[in-house]
Amino acid sequence: MKTEIFKMILPMAVIAVAVTGAFSSNAMNKNSKAFAPxxxxTHTSPSSACNISNMCSDVIGDFCTVGAEEVRLFGKTNPEATTCNVPVYKP
Incomplete structure (x- = not known):
């Protein structure tokens, strides 16, 4: 009797562990976005130039800031752009 129950439950337990492992590894891959520097x-007004400050990230989170006054930083659409209006985030 015990062996019959064991023979039924063991394959189900192995399948459950395999499915759980597959879902957890898939979730880890989705959550592990690489830091994109x-x-x-700094951008004080639309007519002012963009001044290089700190490295930030494009992975959405808290806004990237600098200094005690927490001045918000922005990124450029491309390195040659003259305006900086793309939101960047803390790494």
């Missing part, structure tokens, strides 16, 4: 620039 982006240069952050």
């Amino acid at each position: 982006k240069q952050g620039y």
Whole structure:
């Protein structure tokens, strides 16, 4: 009797462990976005130039800031752009 129950439950337990492992490894891959470094620039007004500041990230999170006043930093659409209006985030 015990061996019959064991023979039924063991394959189900192995399948359950395999399915759980597959889902957890898939979730880890989705959550492990690599740090994508982006240069952050200070931007005081639309007519002012973008001044290089700190490295930030394009992975969405808290806004990238600098200094005690927590001045918000922005990125450029491409390195040659003259304006910096792309939101960047803390790494």
